Amino acid sequence: MALRSSVDARVLIIGCGISGVGAAQKLIRQGFRNVRIIEATSRSGGRVKTGRLDGKIIEIGANWIHGPSQENPVFRLASQYQLLDEECMSEENQSVDIGGLPPLLSTWLSSSGKKLEAEVMAPAVEVFLSLLKKCQEFYTSSDAPMSSMGEFLEREALRISNEEWKEDETRKLRQALFSTLMKLECGVNGTHTMDDVDLGTFGMYKSLPGLDCTFPGGYDGLITHMMNELPKDIVLFNKPVKCIHWNNIHSQSSSKEGTCPVTVECINGEIFEADHVIVTIPLGYMKKHHDTLLNPPLPQHKMHSIQRLGFGTNNKIFLEFEQPFWDEECEVIFLVWEDEYDLQNHVSDMKTAWIRKMSGFTVLKPTERYGHILCGWIAGHESEYMETLPEEEVLHTVTRLLRRFTGNPTIAPKKLVRSQWFHDPYTCGSYSYVAKGCSGQDIDNLAEPLPLTGSEAEPLQVLFAGEATHKSFFSTVHGALLTGWREANRLISHYNPSPRKVTANL
Incomplete structure (x- = not known):
């Protein structure tokens, strides 16, 4: 059949996060010309969500540009829109290669209310970072000694500390610090436990050069600039999708000529027809609704990959x-529970002990912009439980925690704002990770358009984008943006099958 022209092709994009906006x-x-975005909520941006605490900008969602260098499309766009400060834009900042781990000035506090000496803690940090590096190398060497990252980190951290450090309190403190760093790593990966992260494929994630930086005016400024370049009224807000009927299963326009192969049915009963639909819905939502979201249902291998891939919760608790x-120079405060030297999970009772999962706080800088705000980090099931508690209770528990670790009974945060990504009905968590038993093939399966290659049906009816569909940059904003461009390019090539190469750059 002859291709319709790209001018006529009706394209619907589900989700107005950066992936959907970038594709549009x-x-x-x-x-x-016929491009529409259907968004379930009343705002654009998805997991890019800037909030306010007492008038100060805070990031409820995406926090940093990870690897702000020329290879990063988010950095290039932010530079183009002049949204970054000079330090972030500097050649020096772009060239720093930190392997994804910023060298922060840390303060270590213990559960007995003591400040721990940096030189006592440093060897443990060094060991842990070297083990993380080793974890990344198993991807290329294909000889991971076990299936889970948690198992490997725990075994090696304890082995090294038993061999190299004397039998004294210092060793136990360093081992307890390993426990804190494991919790931090759970947050970085968006998982409940590192036992759920696949050791062999962990290194598939690539970090870009550049010292991570933030948006002085808020991350949502990037979304605003991108949206401003789109035609007015391109987005239909507050329209959650109930089902995507493809292969012309549900078409109500059978009497019309040139029936569209895809029909999108919204929860409110509205129907939209399209030649192509780009799905940019978070993996967390797909996991919960994949059996009803498409009709006919997803092919088995696609469904299995959605089930296998990991998607967890990492939340923030901002305190003013x-x-x-x-x-003054402190950038991060780590909390070390002295009884956690065995690296076991010490949250026996969620109600009383959920706060133990909090690894520490980052200090929002510069002080002139933020005043005195800390951002606490908590991941996993404890983080999901925290979301269900009244704000006053969270404030009370975090205050008690800080008083205990500082030994200062008068500490009293005056205000709190928290994120609640797990209970967000259209996100169901924070971001994806490569779960135990997963491979890059699962990400490829997730990204594969429908109908599958070899089918005689209309091609490229349903395409898939979003951070979870990028093999090297899953869990990042730049990964999400690149996949939106990838699927747009797939359609552009479909209508203009010329030999010229369509690049992934703007």
């Missing part, structure tokens, strides 16, 4: 103080 931008620039209790 690229298609419209290439002459597609009248005066700082931390040193």
